[in-house]
Amino acid sequence: MKSTGIVRKVDQLGRIVIPKELRRTLQIVEIEDSLEIFVENDTIVLKKYNENADIYGVIRRVDQLGRIVLPIELRRKLDILVEKDSLEIYVEGNSVILKKYEPACIFCGNARNVFIFKGKNICPSCIKEIQEIK
Numbered sequence: 001m002k003s004t005g006i007v008r009k010v011d012q013l014g015r016i017v018i019p020k021e022l023r024r025t026l027q028i029v030e031i032e033d034s035l036e037i038f039v040e041n042d043t044i045v046l047k048k049y050n051e052n053a054d055i056y057g058v059i060r061r062v063d064q065l066g067r068i069v070l071p072i073e074l075r076r077k078l079d080i081l082v083e084k085d086s087l088e089i090y091v092e093g094n095s096v097i098l099k100k101y102e103p104a105c106i107f108c109g110n111a112r113n114v115f116i117f118k119g120k121n122i123c124p125s126c127i128k129e130i131q132e133i134k
């Protein structure tokens, strides 16, 4: 999985923008093309719909702004909340992979209940440890 370093927020209608560069690379045309969407482990896989191939997922059309609606069942499954969660976007072969973006603590790598302090992510137990430094 090749990270693009791109993170996008899921909007209030459960849509996510597929970055223009990726649409160009994978030759995904707005309005014209549809994508097959399915869950694989903890990721969402987007594949350009090919009518000759076997279909495993849900088919959704790419809108004029390059967005795709992520089906609600799938968002529920991965615990993705609209207008709150962001997804990290990867490329693998000719698929776009979306993974829930969970910022990790810069000290220990823990991704739970992370706070942002002066632009850095820090977890509660590291905050506690820092408080104990005298």
Ligand SMILES: [Zn+2]
Pocket (backbone or CB within 6 Å): 105, 106, 107, 108, 109, 110, 122, 123, 124, 125, 126, 127
């Ligand atoms: Zn930590």
